[in-house]
Amino acid sequence: MKEDTLNKRPKRFGMVIDLDRCTGCGACMVACYAENNIPFKADESNKLDSINWMRVFKITNGKPYPHTEVCYIPMMCMQCEGREGDGHAPCVSVCPAVATDYDHETGVISQIYTRCFGCRYCMAACPYHARKFNWWDPAWPADMENYLSPNVSPRMRGVVEKCSFCYHRYQLARDRAYYEGRDEIAEKEYQPACVEACPTRAITFGDLNNPGHAVHRLKNSPNAFRLLEKLHTTPKVYYLTRRTWVRRAGDNYLADEHLNTARKRIIRQQGAVK
Amino acid sequence: MSKTSWIPEGVKRCSGRRFALGMAAVTAVLAWGVYAMFLVWYKGLNQTNMNDAYGFALWIWADLAVIALGGGAFFTGFLTYILGQEKLKGIINYAVIIGFICYSSALLILAIDIGQPLRGWFIFWHANVHSMLTEVAFCLSCYFAVLTIEFIPLILENPRLDRVPFLHHLSHNMHGIMAVFAATGVFLSFFHQGSLGGVTGVLFGRPFGYREGIFIWPWTFFLFTWSAAACGPCFTLLITWITEKITRKTLVKPDVKQLLAKISGWMLITYIIAKIADTIYWALVTAPSMGFTLMDFYSNNPVYGIWILIAEIVVCGVVPGLILITRTGRENAFLLMLSAFLAVMGCCINRWVMVLQVMAVPLFSFNEWYMYTPSWQEVATTILPVAYGVIVISLAYRYLPVFPQERELNPAD
Amino acid sequence: MKINRRHFLSLGVGVGAGLTLSPVPWKLMDDVAIWTQNWPWTPVPEDGRVSYVRSVCTLCPGGCGIRVRKVNDRAIRIEGEKEHPINRGGLCPMGLSGLQFLYGPSRVKSPLKRLGKRGEGKWRKITWKEAVSEVGKKLSDLRENHQPHTVACIAGSDRGSLPSLISRFMTVYGSPNFIRSATAFDALEQAVYLTQGEQGRIGVDLENADFVLSFGCGLVDGWGSPGWVCRLFRRVGPKMRIVQVEPRLSDTAAQATHWIGIRPGTEGALALGLAHVMIAENLYQRDFVENLCFGFEDWTDASGNPHEGFKKTVLDRFSPQAVARVTGIPKGRIIALARAFARAQRPIAICGRGKGSLPGGIDESLAVHALNALAGNIHQPGGVSVVSDPEYAKWPELNIDQIAAEGMQHPRIDGAGSERFPHTRYLLNRLPQMINSASGEPPVQALLVADANPLYTLSDTAAVQKAFDRIPFIVSFSSYMDETAMQADLILPNHTYLERYQDVLSPKGMPYSVIGLAKPVVKPLYDTRHTGDVFIQLAKVLGGFVEQAFPWDSYKSFLKEALNDNWDTLNIKSFMEVRNEAPEPLNYTFQTASGKFEFCPVASNNQKAKDLHAASLYSLAPIEGDKQSYPLVLIPYDAIRLAGGDIANPPFVTKTVEDTVLKHDLAFVEINPETARGLGMAEGDEAMLTTPRGNARVRLHLFEGIMPGLLALPRGLGHTAYTPEWCLANKGVNVNALIGPIEDPVSGLDRGWGIRARLSRA
Numbered sequence A: 001m002k003e004d005t006l007n008k009r010p011k012r013f014g015m016v017i018d019l020d021r022c023t024g025c026g027a028c029m030v031a032c033y034a035e036n037n038i039p040f041k042a043d044e045s046n047k048l049d050s051i052n053w054m055r056v057f058k059i060t061n062g063k064p065y066p067h068t069e070v071c072y073i074p075m076m077c078m079q080c081e082g083r084e085g086d087g088h089a090p091c092v093s094v095c096p097a098v099a100t101d102y103d104h105e106t107g108v109i110s111q112i113y114t115r116c117f118g119c120r121y122c123m124a125a126c127p128y129h130a131r132k133f134n135w136w137d138p139a140w141p142a143d144m145e146n147y148l149s150p151n152v153s154p155r156m157r158g159v160v161e162k163c164s165f166c167y168h169r170y171q172l173a174r175d176r177a178y179y180e181g182r183d184e185i186a187e188k189e190y191q192p193a194c195v196e197a198c199p200t201r202a203i204t205f206g207d208l209n210n211p212g213h214a215v216h217r218l219k220n221s222p223n224a225f226r227l228l229e230k231l232h233t234t235p236k237v238y239y240l241t242r243r244t245w246v247r248r249a250g251d252n253y254l255a256d257e258h259l260n261t262a263r264k265r266i267i268r269q270q271g272a273v274k
Numbered sequence B: 001m002s003k004t005s006w007i008p009e010g011v012k013r014c015s016g017r018r019f020a021l022g023m024a025a026v027t028a029v030l031a032w033g034v035y036a037m038f039l040v041w042y043k044g045l046n047q048t049n050m051n052d053a054y055g056f057a058l059w060i061w062a063d064l065a066v067i068a069l070g071g072g073a074f075f076t077g078f079l080t081y082i083l084g085q086e087k088l089k090g091i092i093n094y095a096v097i098i099g100f101i102c103y104s105s106a107l108l109i110l111a112i113d114i115g116q117p118l119r120g121w122f123i124f125w126h127a128n129v130h131s132m133l134t135e136v137a138f139c140l141s142c143y144f145a146v147l148t149i150e151f152i153p154l155i156l157e158n159p160r161l162d163r164v165p166f167l168h169h170l171s172h173n174m175h176g177i178m179a180v181f182a183a184t185g186v187f188l189s190f191f192h193q194g195s196l197g198g199v200t201g202v203l204f205g206r207p208f209g210y211r212e213g214i215f216i217w218p219w220t221f222f223l224f225t226w227s228a229a230a231c232g233p234c235f236t237l238l239i240t241w242i243t244e245k246i247t248r249k250t251l252v253k254p255d256v257k258q259l260l261a262k263i264s265g266w267m268l269i270t271y272i273i274a275k276i277a278d279t280i281y282w283a284l285v286t287a288p289s290m291g292f293t294l295m296d297f298y299s300n301n302p303v304y305g306i307w308i309l310i311a312e313i314v315v316c317g318v319v320p321g322l323i324l325i326t327r328t329g330r331e332n333a334f335l336l337m338l339s340a341f342l343a344v345m346g347c348c349i350n351r352w353v354m355v356l357q358v359m360a361v362p363l364f365s366f367n368e369w370y371m372y373t374p375s376w377q378e379v380a381t382t383i384l385p386v387a388y389g390v391i392v393i394s395l396a397y398r399y400l401p402v403f404p405q406e407r408e409l410n411p412a413d
Numbered sequence C: 001m002k003i004n005r006r007h008f009l010s011l012g013v014g015v016g017a018g019l020t021l022s023p024v025p026w027k028l029m030d031d032v033a034i035w036t037q038n039w040p041w042t043p044v045p046e047d048g049r050v051s052y053v054r055s056v057c058t059l060c061p062g063g064c065g066i067r068v069r070k071v072n073d074r075a076i077r078i079e080g081e082k083e084h085p086i087n088r089g090g091l092c093p094m095g096l097s098g099l100q101f102l103y104g105p106s107r108v109k110s111p112l113k114r115l116g117k118r119g120e121g122k123w124r125k126i127t128w129k130e131a132v133s134e135v136g137k138k139l140s141d142l143r144e145n146h147q148p149h150t151v152a153c154i155a156g157s158d159r160g161s162l163p164s165l166i167s168r169f170m171t172v173y174g175s176p177n178f179i180r181s182a183t184a185f186d187a188l189e190q191a192v193y194l195t196q197g198e199q200g201r202i203g204v205d206l207e208n209a210d211f212v213l214s215f216g217c218g219l220v221d222g223w224g225s226p227g228w229v230c231r232l233f234r235r236v237g238p239k240m241r242i243v244q245v246e247p248r249l250s251d252t253a254a255q256a257t258h259w260i261g262i263r264p265g266t267e268g269a270l271a272l273g274l275a276h277v278m279i280a281e282n283l284y285q286r287d288f289v290e291n292l293c294f295g296f297e298d299w300t301d302a303s304g305n306p307h308e309g310f311k312k313t314v315l316d317r318f319s320p321q322a323v324a325r326v327t328g329i330p331k332g333r334i335i336a337l338a339r340a341f342a343r344a345q346r347p348i349a350i351c352g353r354g355k356g357s358l359p360g361g362i363d364e365s366l367a368v369h370a371l372n373a374l375a376g377n378i379h380q381p382g383g384v385s386v387v388s389d390p391e392y393a394k395w396p397e398l399n400i401d402q403i404a405a406e407g408m409q410h411p412r413i414d415g416a417g418s419e420r421f422p423h424t425r426y427l428l429n430r431l432p433q434m435i436n437s438a439s440g441e442p443p444v445q446a447l448l449v450a451d452a453n454p455l456y457t458l459s460d461t462a463a464v465q466k467a468f469d470r471i472p473f474i475v476s477f478s479s480y481m482d483e484t485a486m487q488a489d490l491i492l493p494n495h496t497y498l499e500r501y502q503d504v505l506s507p508k509g510m511p512y513s514v515i516g517l518a519k520p521v522v523k524p525l526y527d528t529r530h531t532g533d534v535f536i537q538l539a540k541v542l543g544g545f546v547e548q549a550f551p552w553d554s555y556k557s558f559l560k561e562a563l564n565d566n567w568d569t570l571n572i573k574s575f576m577e578v579r580n581e582a583p584e585p586l587n588y589t590f591q592t593a594s595g596k597f598e599f600c601p602v603a604s605n606n607q608k609a610k611d612l613h614a615a616s617l618y619s620l621a622p623i624e625g626d627k628q629s630y631p632l633v634l635i636p637y638d639a640i641r642l643a644g645g646d647i648a649n650p651p652f653v654t655k656t657v658e659d660t661v662l663k664h665d666l667a668f669v670e671i672n673p674e675t676a677r678g679l680g681m682a683e684g685d686e687a688m689l690t691t692p693r694g695n696a697r698v699r700l701h702l703f704e705g706i707m708p709g710l711l712a713l714p715r716g717l718g719h720t721a722y723t724p725e726w727c728l729a730n731k732g733v734n735v736n737a738l739i740g741p742i743e744d745p746v747s748g749l750d751r752g753w754g755i756r757a758r759l760s761r762a
């Protein structure tokens, strides 16, 4: 009985990305393209019209040679929970057609391409630039349509798309568990494509609610932080780093503000890091 | 029967030939805009210079601006029908026409601006009550319907149409209930002007636009309604003045204009006080709580300097407001029009920053400002409503008794 | 009844109202919306039965294990094989994009014969029968004219069954000119050979090392086996420190524990400076150096001539002060680094810049290897070893005829193995110059190119092009329309790696052996043929002993025989792992004349190598160009998001390239902000980059992490071949075209890494 209620407890899937391990290789980006039928076009060098559900940003500490340091920050949809942590993510509450929604069972923000009518309000709302618009019709040259996965529909021109935490993988895992008569899927059974591809295992994925999952412990590390926490978007993607300058770059601080006091204030306001 | 002229009785209009020539010129501009519009519909939004950082750009600005300026209709209607300022009947028709043009343009722009125009109706069908845009869409469409209803009786007053008995009676009865529609319109307009302010005000991921507020409404909700009420009539005055210059006639009595200007002036002054209070609170409390200082929003980029805040609030707010509330200022035709112009500019700047600067501000310490220049297709489709407006105004002016005081002010020889 | 306008109007209103109230417009609206959700030009992928095929990625020599997900007959996704010992589930961006190679637009879909001028891109489809007989005829004509030695073959590798098959073909045919592309491991192998007398694959046990001192190796930029090396970075931390020495903050430097900026080309001096500190402070492994090394102390040769030992030279000439001056690294840092290296439990020093596709100087490799000897980590866990891979089955003895025997007597065209370069097996970098400098008939009458793209990867592209222009007959076996295939007379396209069998031997640097087997994941899509089969068929056309040397009916049966007992295991599991046992310390006998590790190679039959007292011969790596006209130095850099080798970036990988590396068609050259300021240039400015070998339009990217005075351009851009749909052609500049080769005096290998350059306003 107790077990049952535990299993039925809503999941909050999330990620912890160890920036000290990320080499910036971009394998996660490519894994995402391949897994999610992401199109490409002749010139992808304008990063503002290029569809990337995740992008690995390169930042530097700005110090002169040879004291320069570089850090790579992989960024995808943060699967925000909103100011009250109730699923009113910046993008969700603004979508006039409910084409994007917060799933209270998994904590994943959906995106229904056939519902979206392309008003781009959600893009204006998302501070992480996680949302990408299909400015062009997707096209696959030569025989490349052959490699498209049936698990994810290719998107038509004029709609918005974004990282889904590879939701179809969750569905497949859940289906498998169901057929095998299990209530619950194991941590290993549902891992997004980018997580699996990462050569240095920089990304950890799991249910933030489940004390048995690695992310549950990792997110409480003193080195953990989230991007733009002060906006109270309450992301479910956490980052780890030992480097203070990187943690500082992850948010905006007033000149006289200390990283730690600012962080404590946010934790207080949000009722501890969930 | 067939001898009744299409042109209202007792007024003088230019020759058909001259009118046709003028129309042709404007139609050419219109055609250019229509061509761009079809290009966008056919090829998609890649025809614009918008991108993933600039999901909202020139068009949304144009939308917000024309709706604010079209606010002259609801506010003048409110003054005329609800508060009983009978004097304003001298300009109310024109205010309604300008409002109609503004709102139909706004709807057209929205239809171009969305990635899937054929699914545009999902906004009604799958409406999300939490979304400001849903509120905008509903109120905008309803208010457009109201404006159409307000416009119809005027159309029916065309001498030729008026001769059809059914239309004559229809027109008469509609006039009778116009106050009801005006009241509905005021209510709707109040809300959607506010919702438009809410569009950026609720974006808690965008510190430049985000404002606290009461209940579900951010302060921008109220500021937008207020500024539309203040600047919309100024726009009506400005367009009236331009019409008078072009037709080389006085069409509205100065006392009508001055009354409207005086009310606008007080609206503007109170608005700008609220706006200043809002700006101070935002600069001192809201933005710092999100990690930003005021100057973060106004430096390190080629365009958006603090000048823009000064221009919006002082030059285009305080200055015209003060002129308009002083009798000598209002009575000086030049100062009156200058103030109306400044107020209109101020409103446009406000809508511009609330759309474009919101997108331009970098949120990450490691990002640059996002800059954007519209493509010719965007410019053409933005000019399209202007051409359309000129055509509608010209037709209305030529064929409808828009200005009740015209005959009195310009007696035929 | 008279129909007047009023009736008409009423009718119109009636119809309008009727239609509005009817379901027609609503239905139409709905249909139209649904149509936008099913636009026929937006594909709907077909679903079906899902299956997985295990195989091996061969897009680089990394040898990663893959699992290919299929839906019916379509391969839809490549994932890392979690059990594979090399990559353990991770994959690099190239490997993840593999299906774009398979289904992509740059495939050569059938044998092609050139029409029009070379490089014009006009081709005629021919049948395989025509193709094989045409090549066969050319080869037999040359043999009949007693010119078999004028046939050269460039291959990407000399390991595994296919290169063995080709090289067997070349031998029995009568040409000594089987050449493969070089890598940094060629220089390392030679350094190990000169000091240890052992020839073979070098293993660097990064898995067990706790302190990796890397002289510019792009460990996360594609060095060795990217799948393996990148994976090791998850351990970087207190238990595994990595110190990266290079002039630019590469991704490897960024991820390393410490980065030490150094003047380019002075790495060898730093190594000797570290040796100085280790010796002076008595921090080296005395057991190993005293008992198992030769030439450390001063010594006297057989004829009684005294020689200066390694110790004396290093102590005399490579003091931290002296090295600080040369390298630009503060003296204190040098001393601290030497101490940290020496005090680590299992330190290792490695070299080979960037991806390791260019060998460096032998002196530099020797200097770095000397640190390993001083640390006593030769053939130790966490150290450097020579690994032998499992043997393949022996093939039937070769019988060669008179013509072939004569042909094989001819010296190699590239000079490898000659008296001048006795320990070097292949010198592809020397081939263009040998062809260009030959008077009269060019020494190469026919060239076969398999798994290589020298027209892109060799430095000084213009000279390579000139050499190719002189070769009368060029055959490419490329699966893709690359730069070299574009210049061929005939293309005999191989299957891609997802359509063919291929054994994959342990990648460079692996301290143990892993054999992989790539399998056909899908049936060949087009009219392509396995290059192994083509060579077997060519042998049949040539007849005689050549035919007899290939008694197999197909490459597959040849491979089965070669793999012997391992075939079944490999066919099921796709890989097998063999761990070598580490020799016992201290009673190890080296295969040198002295039986010891030779700091000074006494027995080498190469006089230059013999003189190559690591220290006394050490010179700064020469850089081409004069300082007056070219005040800056251009270095190439490797990055994992760009494939700098013979296979070009697929669209997915190009998509990951940052807009500070490539913007539209222009590549960015990295420059220190201080240097840019001196030139009056700013971020994003366009400029003309000129070197003694060529020039190119570039844009500037200001980056604090590059040494002032340097410029850096990525390798992997500036492709001129590949179809436009491949999204890569004519983007950026091929840095190889701006840099010339610099011949190492001992090995003859290309030791160049940079060139002098200048920037001017565009």
Ligand SMILES: Nc1nc2c(c(=O)[nH]1)N[C@H]1C(S)=C(S)[C@@H](COP(=O)(O)OP(=O)(O)OC[C@H]3O[C@@H](n4cnc5c(=O)[nH]c(N)nc54)[C@H](O)[C@@H]3O)O[C@H]1N2
Pocket (backbone or CB within 6 Å): A101, A102, A103, A108, A109, A110, A111, A112, A115, A163, A164, A165, A167
């Ligand atoms: N709007 C809409 N409603 C539907 C349907 C539809 O197609 N559209 N289909 C109907 C049908 S057939 C069924 S069986 C039910 C299923 O309805 P449910 O059983 O409620 O749906 P689930 O499949 O459990 O998915 C629930 C949640 O999954 C997440 N999700 C689903 N798809 C995606 C996706 O592609 N990306 C991301 N990121 N998240 C996703 C969302 O958070 C969503 O709220 O729904 C029905 N209702």
Ligand SMILES: Nc1nc2c(c(=O)[nH]1)N[C@H]1C(S)=C(S)[C@@H](COP(=O)(O)OP(=O)(O)OC[C@H]3O[C@@H](n4cnc5c(=O)[nH]c(N)nc54)[C@H](O)[C@@H]3O)O[C@H]1N2
Pocket (backbone or CB within 6 Å): A114, A151, A152, A153, A154, A167, A168, A171, C034, C035, C037, C038, C039, C044
């Ligand atoms: N990834 C993923 N896979 C799923 C599910 C899921 O939620 N996510 N749900 C499963 C379930 S319960 C079902 S019933 C199936 C649904 O199954 P499908 O219909 O196969 O899947 P969709 O991705 O919804 O749509 C595929 C394509 O159908 C078209 N399409 C989608 N919605 C509509 C629509 O409303 N009208 C019209 N005319 N065309 C449409 C679009 O062109 C879209 O590209 O998928 C199953 N598989």
Ligand code: SF4
Pocket (backbone or CB within 6 Å): A021, A022, A023, A024, A025, A026, A027, A028, A029, A056, A072, A074, A197, A198, A199, A200, A201, A202, A203
């Ligand atoms: S795959 Fe891993 S290491 Fe590579 S960029 Fe992504 S997160 Fe970083």
Ligand code: SF4
Pocket (backbone or CB within 6 Å): A076, A077, A078, A079, A080, A089, A090, A091, A092, A109, A125, A126, A127, A128, A129, A130, A131, A162, A233
């Ligand atoms: S990151 Fe952006 S798209 Fe994702 S949930 Fe948050 S606001 Fe929405």
Ligand code: SF4
Pocket (backbone or CB within 6 Å): A094, A095, A096, A097, A098, A099, A100, A115, A116, A117, A118, A119, A120, A121, A122, A123, A159, A160
């Ligand atoms: S673009 Fe699509 S998902 Fe975004 S707000 Fe508009 S309808 Fe919703």
Ligand code: SF4
Pocket (backbone or CB within 6 Å): A031, A032, A033, A035, A036, A053, A054, A076, A077, A162, A163, A164, A165, A166, A167, A192, A193, A194, A195
């Ligand atoms: S979780 Fe899946 S969809 Fe999201 S970035 Fe990773 S691979 Fe892409």
Ligand code: SF4
Pocket (backbone or CB within 6 Å): C057, C058, C059, C060, C061, C062, C063, C064, C087, C091, C092, C093, C094, C095, C096, C225, C226, C227
């Ligand atoms: S590292 Fe080499 S072998 Fe491994 S996946 Fe990448 S390209 Fe393939």
